Amino acid sequence: MEKEREGFPLTSLREMNILLSFHHPSIVDVKEVVVGSSLDSIFMVMEYMEHDLKALMETMKQPFSQSELKICDFGLARQYGSPLKPYTYLVVTLWYRAPELLLGARQYSTAIDMWSLGCIMAELLSKEPLFNGKTEFDQLDKIFRTLGTPNETIWPGFSKLPGVKVNFVKHQYNQLHKKFPATSFTGTAVLSDAGFDLLNRLLTYDPEKRITTEAALNHEWFREVPLPKTKAFMPTFPAHHAQDRRMRRMLKSPDPLEEQRRKELQGELGTGGVFG
Known part of the structure; x- marks a missing residue:
C-alpha cells in the first residue's frame, strides 16, 4: 500500500472479491480479510500451503506425478461476460502469456488460461520454463522458434493483430515434439502420444481452436x-521458508503489473516491446 498513490489498488479489490465469492477444492481458500493497525496493512488470511510449485520443482531431484495443486494468485483475474469487452493485454505473467495477448489483442477469453496451463504442464514435465522470455518480443521469438511462426492459415485473424506489424523470423516447423519425445535415452522428459496431444492442443495458436477446460x-x-490417487497415498515434502524460496530464484519472469507501471511512466504503452 505504501507504493500506491491513488488509494487501495483495484486489482487487490478484484482479487479479494473473486476469492471470497467461491470455494473450490483446487483453489486456495480465503478465510477472511484482516485490517491491521492502519489501512496500509490489509491481509488475506488463506489456508496454509507448504510449497509454491516453483520451489517444489527446484528442490525435487526426480520428476513427480503425484501432488495436490491449488491456484492461489488471482491478482489480475477479471470477471467477464457476453459480449466480451476490450481489456488490457498486459495480463498474465510473461512466461505464461498467450500469443494473442503478446500481439496486442484486447478482446480475449478463457483460452488465454488454457495456454498458461500448457506452459505449466510443460514445466512440470521438464522442470524448467518452456518459454522464458525477457521481453514481449523475446517471448514471442521463443514461442515461434518452438511452435513455428503462425500465419492466416493456422490462425485466421492473425495478420490483423496490432503486434503483427513487427517482422518476425519465419520458423516453419513445430519443434515441440523434440522437447517431449515418447522415448528418450538422454534424460529428456518423455510424454506419451496422448499426453503430447493434450499439450499440443493447449498450446494451439488459434484461441478458437485451443482446447477447452471441459x-x-x-x-x-x-x-x-x-492414474490419479487419493491424498492419503501422495508423498509429502518438507516445507521451505518463503524467504529461502525467493533467494533461490535466480531467474524470474517479469511481473505484468510492474510492466504496466514501467510503461505508464515511460508515457506510452508498449515502449521497448512489441508495440514500441
Whole structure:
C-alpha cells in the first residue's frame, strides 16, 4: 500500500472479491480479510500451503506425478461476460502469456488460461520454463522458434493483430515434439502420444481452436497410468521458508503489473516491446 498513490489498488479489490465469492477444492481458500493497525496493512488470511510449485520443482531431484495443486494468485483475474469487452493485454505473467495477448489483442477469453496451463504442464514435465522470455518480443521469438511462426492459415485473424506489424523470423516447423519425445535415452522428459496431444492442443495458436477446460479434463491422457490417487497415498515434502524460496530464484519472469507501471511512466504503452 505504501507504493500506491491513488488509494487501495483495484486489482487487490478484484482479487479479494473473486476469492471470497467461491470455494473450490483446487483453489486456495480465503478465510477472511484482516485490517491491521492502519489501512496500509490489509491481509488475506488463506489456508496454509507448504510449497509454491516453483520451489517444489527446484528442490525435487526426480520428476513427480503425484501432488495436490491449488491456484492461489488471482491478482489480475477479471470477471467477464457476453459480449466480451476490450481489456488490457498486459495480463498474465510473461512466461505464461498467450500469443494473442503478446500481439496486442484486447478482446480475449478463457483460452488465454488454457495456454498458461500448457506452459505449466510443460514445466512440470521438464522442470524448467518452456518459454522464458525477457521481453514481449523475446517471448514471442521463443514461442515461434518452438511452435513455428503462425500465419492466416493456422490462425485466421492473425495478420490483423496490432503486434503483427513487427517482422518476425519465419520458423516453419513445430519443434515441440523434440522437447517431449515418447522415448528418450538422454534424460529428456518423455510424454506419451496422448499426453503430447493434450499439450499440443493447449498450446494451439488459434484461441478458437485451443482446447477447452471441459475437453481437457476429459482427455484420454488422464486415463493413462499412473492414474490419479487419493491424498492419503501422495508423498509429502518438507516445507521451505518463503524467504529461502525467493533467494533461490535466480531467474524470474517479469511481473505484468510492474510492466504496466514501467510503461505508464515511460508515457506510452508498449515502449521497448512489441508495440514500441
